[in-house]
Amino acid sequence: MSKSNKSTPAVATPAVAAPVQYIQLTGKPSNYKAGSARDVWFQLVAQYDGKPLAEFVAAGTASPPSLPTKGKSAGKLESVPGWVTFFAKPEQGLVTLVTK
DSSP, X not given: OOOOOOOOOOOOOOOOOOOXXXXXXXXXXXXXOTTSHHHHHHHHHHXXXXXXXXXXXXXXXXXXXXXXXXXXXXXXXXXXXHHHHHHHSTTTOOEEEEEO
């Protein structure tokens, strides 16, 4: 007897949509030096209060408000979602990410 090499057709699995995260400001004032990288990135984050994180990432990637000027990263784009994570840390407490 010979075995058949028939393969079972692949069944498409439905894509599960990841929950959408939204930026929410806490209302705590930032105390960053005016014009510093932290200040200009926070100003950009503040423009996306109540909007999806993905919109902020797209805007920050397309037109970053600040790039590093020293070291190995000079002139290179930093992690855009990393800025939101930084502002959301308990020590900063400026932003929370909420899922709707």
